[in-house]
Amino acid sequence: MKIIVCVKQVPDTTEVRIDPVKGTLIREGVPSIMNPDDKAGLEAALRLKDEQGAHVSVICMGPRQADTVLREALAMGADAAYLISDSAFSGADTWATSCTLAAAITKLNYDLIITGRQAIDGDTAQVGPEIAEHLGIPHISYCEDLNVEGSEVVVKRQFEDRYQILRAKMPALITALGEMNVPRYMTPGGIFEAYREKQIILWTRLDIPVADGDIGLKGSPTRVTKTFPKQMKQPGIKIETGVEESVQFAMDKLKEKYLL
Amino acid sequence: MTIKEKAVFVFAEQVDGQITPVSFELIGKARELAEKLDSQVVALLPGFKVTNLTQELIVHGAQAVVIADHLDLEHYRTEPFTQVISQIIEQYQPEIVLFGATSIGRDLAPRVAARIHTGLTADCTALEIEEETDRLLMTRPAFGGNLLATIVCPEHRPAMATVRPGVMIKRTPEEKATAEVIPFEGSITENQMYTTIQDVLKKGSSKHDIQDARIIVAGGRGMRSREGFALLQDLADVLGGEVGGSRAAVEAGLQDKSKQVGQTGKTVRPVLYIACGISGAIQHLAGMEESDFIIAINSDTTAPIFNVADVGIVGDAFKIVPKLTEAIRSERENR
Amino acid sequence: MDFNLSKEHQMAQQLFRDFAHNEVAPWAEETDEFHRFPWEAVRKMQSCGLMGIPFAKSVGGQGCDTLTYILAVEEISKVCATTGVILSAHTSLATDAINIYGTEQQKEQFLRPLAEGRKLGSFALTEPEAGTDAAGQQSKAVLDGDEWVLNGTKIFITNAEVADTYIVFAMTDKAQGTRGISAFIIEKATPGFSFGPAEKKMGIRGSSTCELIFENCHIPKGNLLGREGKGFGIAMSTLDGGRIGIAAQALGIAEGALERTIQYVKERKQFNSPIAKYQNTQFVLAQMKTDVEATRWLVYNAALKKDSGKAFSTEAAMAKLKASEVAAEVTRECVQLHGGYGFIQGFQVERMMRDAKITEIYEGTSEVMKMVISGNLLK
Numbered sequence: 001m002k003i004i005v006c007v008k009q010v011p012d013t014t015e016v017r018i019d020p021v022k023g024t025l026i027r028e029g030v031p032s033i034m035n036p037d038d039k040a041g042l043e044a045a046l047r048l049k050d051e052q053g054a055h056v057s058v059i060c061m062g063p064r065q066a067d068t069v070l071r072e073a074l075a076m077g078a079d080a081a082y083l084i085s086d087s088a089f090s091g092a093d094t095w096a097t098s099c100t101l102a103a104a105i106t107k108l109n110y111d112l113i114i115t116g117r118q119a120i121d122g123d124t125a126q127v128g129p130e131i132a133e134h135l136g137i138p139h140i141s142y143c144e145d146l147n148v149e150g151s152e153v154v155v156k157r158q159f160e161d162r163y164q165i166l167r168a169k170m171p172a173l174i175t176a177l178g179e180m181n182v183p184r185y186m187t188p189g190g191i192f193e194a195y196r197e198k199q200i201i202l203w204t205r206l207d208i209p210v211a212d213g214d215i216g217l218k219g220s221p222t223r224v225t226k227t228f229p230k231q232m233k234q235p236g237i238k239i240e241t242g243v244e245e246s247v248q249f250a251m252d253k254l255k256e257k258y259l260l
Numbered sequence: 261m262t263i264k265e266k267a268v269f270v271f272a273e274q275v276d277g278q279i280t281p282v283s284f285e286l287i288g289k290a291r292e293l294a295e296k297l298d299s300q301v302v303a304l305l306p307g308f309k310v311t312n313l314t315q316e317l318i319v320h321g322a323q324a325v326v327i328a329d330h331l332d333l334e335h336y337r338t339e340p341f342t343q344v345i346s347q348i349i350e351q352y353q354p355e356i357v358l359f360g361a362t363s364i365g366r367d368l369a370p371r372v373a374a375r376i377h378t379g380l381t382a383d384c385t386a387l388e389i390e391e392e393t394d395r396l397l398m399t400r401p402a403f404g405g406n407l408l409a410t411i412v413c414p415e416h417r418p419a420m421a422t423v424r425p426g427v428m429i430k431r432t433p434e435e436k437a438t439a440e441v442i443p444f445e446g447s448i449t450e451n452q453m454y455t456t457i458q459d460v461l462k463k464g465s466s467k468h469d470i471q472d473a474r475i476i477v478a479g480g481r482g483m484r485s486r487e488g489f490a491l492l493q494d495l496a497d498v499l500g501g502e503v504g505g506s507r508a509a510v511e512a513g514l515q516d517k518s519k520q521v522g523q524t525g526k527t528v529r530p531v532l533y534i535a536c537g538i539s540g541a542i543q544h545l546a547g548m549e550e551s552d553f554i555i556a557i558n559s560d561t562t563a564p565i566f567n568v569a570d571v572g573i574v575g576d577a578f579k580i581v582p583k584l585t586e587a588i589r590s591e592r593e594n595r
Numbered sequence: 596m597d598f599n600l601s602k603e604h605q606m607a608q609q610l611f612r613d614f615a616h617n618e619v620a621p622w623a624e625e626t627d628e629f630h631r632f633p634w635e636a637v638r639k640m641q642s643c644g645l646m647g648i649p650f651a652k653s654v655g656g657q658g659c660d661t662l663t664y665i666l667a668v669e670e671i672s673k674v675c676a677t678t679g680v681i682l683s684a685h686t687s688l689a690t691d692a693i694n695i696y697g698t699e700q701q702k703e704q705f706l707r708p709l710a711e712g713r714k715l716g717s718f719a720l721t722e723p724e725a726g727t728d729a730a731g732q733q734s735k736a737v738l739d740g741d742e743w744v745l746n747g748t749k750i751f752i753t754n755a756e757v758a759d760t761y762i763v764f765a766m767t768d769k770a771q772g773t774r775g776i777s778a779f780i781i782e783k784a785t786p787g788f789s790f791g792p793a794e795k796k797m798g799i800r801g802s803s804t805c806e807l808i809f810e811n812c813h814i815p816k817g818n819l820l821g822r823e824g825k826g827f828g829i830a831m832s833t834l835d836g837g838r839i840g841i842a843a844q845a846l847g848i849a850e851g852a853l854e855r856t857i858q859y860v861k862e863r864k865q866f867n868s869p870i871a872k873y874q875n876t877q878f879v880l881a882q883m884k885t886d887v888e889a890t891r892w893l894v895y896n897a898a899l900k901k902d903s904g905k906a907f908s909t910e911a912a913m914a915k916l917k918a919s920e921v922a923a924e925v926t927r928e929c930v931q932l933h934g935g936y937g938f939i940q941g942f943q944v945e946r947m948m949r950d951a952k953i954t955e956i957y958e959g960t961s962e963v964m965k966m967v968i969s970g971n972l973l974k
Contacts, residue, residue: 013404016542025406071606098374120404124382126370129338133374138453139338141367154458159275159363161518164335165459169452185614187644188607188667189657195603221379221416227402227409236554238572240561246573247583250555251591253571257553259475259532260499260591 001054003045006115007038009066034069037116041176043183074194075186086205091217098130103210113173128175138168141175266299266355282360282425284320289428296389308334318439321431328444339453342371347446361422379413380420405523405546426527475501475532481508482537495585522547536577540565611670620674626801647710655707661898665843672847676950677801683840684753689716692833696821717758719749730773734765745809755805776826780818787812798949835908838915845918845954849925852947856929886921909971916964919954926951
């Protein structure tokens with residue numbers, strides 16, 4: 001079985017802080033990591049490799065330094081890695097990103113494509129389903145558990161208040177939830193192999209069979225017109241006093257607001 | 261009936277014969293947008309045996325409903341729903357299509373957007389029509405909730421957006437409202453992109469959705485234990501509210517995920533939010549800072565939650581919460 | 596010359612840092628308070644390939660190098676010195692001895708399970724009457740047909756009760772003095788091999804430290820490690836490698852204490868300012884940071900030297916000498932900067948100060964390090 005896992009390198013947004021004076025984002029010193037949902041997807045693929053001997057390729061669209069997440073994936077046990085990197089692809093929204101990735105994927109053989117549900121910087125959860133649409137294959141998102149039975153994938157698909165057990169015929173795409181598993185650590189030997197023995201294949205614009213009108217900023221139907229930090233809500237009254245007084249203060253305020 | 265041009269379409273999500281509340285919130289917002297565009301709001305209702313739901317949509321402000329009633333649409337599946345929505349859009353050429361950013365909406369909308377080749381903006385918390393251009397301005401959190409971004413879809417139509425539940429405001433229901441119900445005129449074809457539903461398993465948790473709660477008492481890691489959360493339950497009970505939890509509390513096993521408030525949990529805007537032992541990380545604030553009135557109880561005076569609390573109490577929640585519960589209970593009894 | 600870690604070493608360092616944070620740190624306090632062997636951390640290390648880092652893949656190792664292994668000891672020791680020495684004794688002493696001196700058959704039988712993380716190793720040289728004077732071995736091994744019969748006691752042995760495979764030294768020909776000592780591989784549960792009670796120690800409390808007692812313990816002839824009479828040389832050269840591990844442990848202890856203290860002084864306020872604003876605090880931190888960085892390069896250099904195939908015992912001794920002194924000094928100053936809180940269990944620096952002490956003593960005292968260094972200097 002051949003599996004392709006899409007991974008993205010993202011800033012660790014849980015480590016980002018707001019400058020208390022300017023109200024702006026402090027981006028320096030924020031480490032780059034493999035997107036957590038993608039890492040869970042990779043782990044799911046590696047488990048299928050352990051159980052069924054699947055071949056796992058990882059693919060990443062990003063700047064050159066994104067090769068680090070591909071090395072990580074190789075060090076965890078992936079068999080092949082592809083970096084799609086070209087300034088022509090930059091500024092892409094989810095349409096252009098998914099077109100580029102789908103076109104790259106057409107160069108490879110696959111039974112199953114796994115993407116993360118969403119990236120912690122873009123937070124859109126759109127690229128996975130859009131890739132599936134461009135490739136004309138079924139997709140199942142919000143995957144909490146994944147099994148392969150013959151020519152079908154069987155997915156425990158999470159909804160707000162229920163689960164569905166869904167089946168799709170391969171080739172298919174699933175989007176993985178971070179809570180789906182606990183990804184394995186890289187091994188020290190895996191890291192050495194990833195850097196010293198394995199190759200990352202670099203694909204630039206000319207390697208990807210995609211139309212100019214579907215890539216990069218120009219190929220993006222949506223545009224960002226501005227970004228701004230959130231309006232900090234103004235603090236109210238803070239008291240630090242004894243238990244009885246605190247309770248009384250809270251009661252007074254609740255009554256004042258007709259909340260009781 | 262012709263649907264006006266520049267119409268605003270709203271996907272009416274329904275599960276088990278119940279319309280998901282976000283659909284009403286979206287119709288509410290869509291009415292505002294449609295007014296600015298001098299157009300109308302149309303609800304799209306795919307499902308099976310759902311004709312009885314059209315009136316509810318109209319009562320909440322839909323000015324027309326396109327209904328697709330078909331066996332393949334009985335339970336949500338991506339492909340048949342995508343076929344229906346895509347064909348409706350192709351037929352009626354709306355200006356804007358809105359979906360709730362639910363696990364259904366966030367699955368369906370991208371598939372539709374890719375099928376019809378248009379722009380889609382995810383998880384919006386604000387929507388406006390730009391004065392001079394009539395373009396839809398879609399604002400959404402990015403970078404893990406640390407920033408807001410405003411997005412436009414300059415050329416492609418419709419502009420599509422998924423919208424965060426619990427943010428837009430639904431209209432006061434007009435019981436006497438009427439509107440046209442238009443049947444879907446396209447076709448639904450089973451193809452290789454169909455999936456099969458083998459089983460449906462309900463989750464065990466309570467029927468009380470914290471997103472509907474008027475009052476929420478939430479606990480963080482500072483509440484430490486089940487005993488701590490039991491104190492919060494008592495307070496919630498006496499106030500007639502629900503208990504919620506921060507991500508830290510959920511990860512520590514103190515609270516069910518369905519009760520998680522925050523960027524990766526639920527967004528709530530109750531009338532009253534009492535945060536106990538919650539430090540107030542940005543991811544949590546993103547989920548509750550629109551609450552009307554926020555009381556925070558935390559023993560750490562530097563906790564960021566105090567930056568958004570209307571009333572901040574520095575102290576031990578384990579001591580304060582039970583006393584507060586008692587005070588409220590006797591207040592109620594003495595009335 | 597490039598003082599930067601290569602990309603693979605950086606990635607490995609990040610792996611060890613994450614691993615230490617997630618899998619080792621949560622157990623550190625309990626390990627110390629209850630003198631408890633950190634099984635959870637060790638089992639995880641075993642299953643993640645961390646117990647065979649510098650050994651060739653052909654013998655079941657990870658195929659990395661000494662520097663990578665040292666980075667692991669360093670990162671782990673930052674959060675738990677006990678777990679650091681468990682890793683170091685297993686890797687540098689027990690497993691490496693077989694790696695360098697074992698026959699192919701011995702490597703397959705004994706080295707592979709150690710490198711693959713299925714078994715734990717231990718190294719037993721020290722005796723009640725033979726510490727720094729290691730040549731004064733009283734344990735005796737006598738050849739009886741197809742077997743060696745071992746009698747004697749070893750003390751202060753790390754990983755004593757938890758290990759599966761032991762490298763044990765004994766006198767096989769008293770008349771030859773140091774050339775009469777031999778090395779043996781002994782497995783747990785060999786009849787005649789038992790343990791004394793666990794020592795209660797000042798630091799690295801979770802490390803299993805016991806006497807090994809041999810009473811007419813019969814060992815197969817094939818378990819002789821290296822040639823008969825070559826045991827002392829084997830012990831000394833193996834210890835050279837072990838010293839780099841201990842140096843990394845001491846470096847990690849110092850760094851762990853320093854990191855916590857930097858955080859503390861930013862938060863602790865006295866006289867309306869964080870104490871980080873006061874020059875005394877700043878100057879003490881500056882000195883500690885400089886000492887730690889100087890130590891780092893001594894330690895990494897010793898690791899690189901070992902892998903280069905050149906003689907490295909002086910470098911190893913210098914690294915251990917310096918690192919252990921710096922660990923003692925840094926942890927002491929860190930406790931002081933914490934004030935009263937530095938003396939209290941929950942703040943961890945008091946444990947780090949107690950943990951640091953042993954690095955000046957075991958695997959060759961600081962005095963022995965000076966003997967090695969001056970011996971090489973004055974040749």
